[in-house]
Amino acid sequence: MKERTRRKGKGYLDRLEKEFDLPYNWKVDSLKDFHRAMEQGLKGRKSSLPMLPSFLSRPTGREKGCYWTLDLGGTYVRVLDVALDGAGEFSIVFAKRFAIPRKVMHGSGEGLFDFLADCLLTFCREHPDHSNEERALAFTFSFPTDQHSVNSGTLICWTKGFTTAGVVGEDVVVLLQEGLKRKGLRKVRPVVLVNDTVATLMAGAYAQPTCDLGVILGTGTNACYPERIERIGKLPSEVKGGEMIINLEWGHFDGLKRNRFDAVVDNVSPNPGRQLLEKMVSAMYLGELVRLMLVDLTEAGILPSELTRGRERPFSLSSEEAARLAEGETDGWSSRFRLKKEEGQMLSHLSRLVFDRSARIAATAVAAILTWMDPALTSVHTVSVDGALFANNPFYQEEMRRTLREVLGAAGERVELLLLKDGSGIGSAVAAAVAERD
Numbered sequence: 001m002k003e004r005t006r007r008k009g010k011g012y013l014d015r016l017e018k019e020f021d022l023p024y025n026w027k028v029d030s031l032k033d034f035h036r037a038m039e040q041g042l043k044g045r046k047s048s049l050p051m052l053p054s055f056l057s058r059p060t061g062r063e064k065g066c067y068w069t070l071d072l073g074g075t076y077v078r079v080l081d082v083a084l085d086g087a088g089e090f091s092i093v094f095a096k097r098f099a100i101p102r103k104v105m106h107g108s109g110e111g112l113f114d115f116l117a118d119c120l121l122t123f124c125r126e127h128p129d130h131s132n133e134e135r136a137l138a139f140t141f142s143f144p145t146d147q148h149s150v151n152s153g154t155l156i157c158w159t160k161g162f163t164t165a166g167v168v169g170e171d172v173v174v175l176l177q178e179g180l181k182r183k184g185l186r187k188v189r190p191v192v193l194v195n196d197t198v199a200t201l202m203a204g205a206y207a208q209p210t211c212d213l214g215v216i217l218g219t220g221t222n223a224c225y226p227e228r229i230e231r232i233g234k235l236p237s238e239v240k241g242g243e244m245i246i247n248l249e250w251g252h253f254d255g256l257k258r259n260r261f262d263a264v265v266d267n268v269s270p271n272p273g274r275q276l277l278e279k280m281v282s283a284m285y286l287g288e289l290v291r292l293m294l295v296d297l298t299e300a301g302i303l304p305s306e307l308t309r310g311r312e313r314p315f316s317l318s319s320e321e322a323a324r325l326a327e328g329e330t331d332g333w334s335s336r337f338r339l340k341k342e343e344g345q346m347l348s349h350l351s352r353l354v355f356d357r358s359a360r361i362a363a364t365a366v367a368a369i370l371t372w373m374d375p376a377l378t379s380v381h382t383v384s385v386d387g388a389l390f391a392n393n394p395f396y397q398e399e400m401r402r403t404l405r406e407v408l409g410a411a412g413e414r415v416e417l418l419l420l421k422d423g424s425g426i427g428s429a430v431a432a433a434v435a436e437r438d
């Protein structure tokens with residue numbers, strides 16, 4: 001690298017660092033903004049945190065039984081047969097995973113629910129137990145849904161790139177039942193509708209009584225926590241009892257400082273102006289943020305232009321690949337594009353800026369919910385987390401832990417982030433048991 005290019009590169013990186021930085025003050029101030037948005041959302045007032053009631057409380061750990069779960073995530077559908085032993089333990093009897101075809105994500109509602117019913121049909125056919133016994137099914141639907149009860153809810157809007165027609169404003173359990181009927185699947189009976197965060201919390205709390213937060217860091221991002229019923233102003237007065245789990249839909253939070261790359265990502269997304277936090281945090285968007293920075297640096301002549309060849313299209317760099325760069329695995333790129341050592345380091349550094357910012361925002365939002373529930377942080381809190389962004393990247397987990405300690409001080413040390421792989425599948429079985437119990 002020539003000296004002039006090196007200096008220019010350093011100047012550019014310094015600027016990028018500033019654009020992706022979240023200073024300590026920002027983090028502390030944003031706790032208050034988050035609390036305000038939570039409070040408004042719970043009262044049913046206009047807020048970028050919808051605070052959606054789930055009509056479920058946490059499990060006791062003694063729930064028992066066998067449940068099938070159908071989990072529609074952002075990328076895959078997972079079907080599980082889960083056995084709960086009544087002592088905080090579970091086993092997966094049978095499992096299958098199906099990739100969601102693009103035409104299903106962007107087609108008709110009937111097509112989507114036929115696809116889900118087909119996944120269940122394949123699951124039934126391949127399941128070792130061929131009995132015709134009726135099965136209670138938990139439906140994990142990982143999108144913002146306005147629930148009217150534990151087993152019904154209308155889709156508010158699509159997120160994570162879905163644009164399936166004719167589903168927004170409809171009861172997704174009814175649409176599922178119709179799909180099951182069309183495919184002649186009579187032995188499966190939906191008993192509960194849950195968001196993936198709620199399921200993740202359920203799975204964590206089933207085994208661990210200190211678990212009071214469920215977080216997803218994957219294609220999308222979101223969180224839920226148990227709230228005291230008297231604080232949920234928007235619930236009808238006949239709803240009584242101790243607690244109800246609230247799905248924050250934190251991906252929609254709009255109190256963050258955004259930069260020029262965030263603005264471009266938002267513009268090319270199918271839902272501009274919405275899910276602003278999600279677009280800075282979740283795996284669906286991180287690869288694109290890194291790609292946009294690469295385009296910027298190649299156009300400025302700081303990195304070789306070949307780096308972006310074949311990656312001209314938005315979303316053509318996956319978050320998995322960007323995460324490897326962020327971790328320092330640049331050898332593949334360095335040999336393919338004959339990069340100099342400093343160029344490889346620069347590539348890694350700028351990717352890291354994107355992932356570190358994501359981890360810091362996620363940890364700050366976790367800190368905000370914890371301090372809302374327990375302002376003096378006197379209790380022990382366990383956060384159950386599911387999703388590939390968190391699960392596959394130890395450096396990301398470390399950055400979250402570091403931020404929790406920075407924002408919460410010594411109390412941050414006592415917050416446990418517990419990785420629960422498949423938590424959203426298993427937890428919906430727990431949710432089904434809780435729904436049947438209540």
Ligand code: GLC
Pocket residue numbers: 073074141142143144159160195196197216218219220221222223249251278
């Ligand atoms: C999106 C959805 C939300 C879900 C999250 C994680 O933000 O709107 O419901 O929990 O993705 O999958």
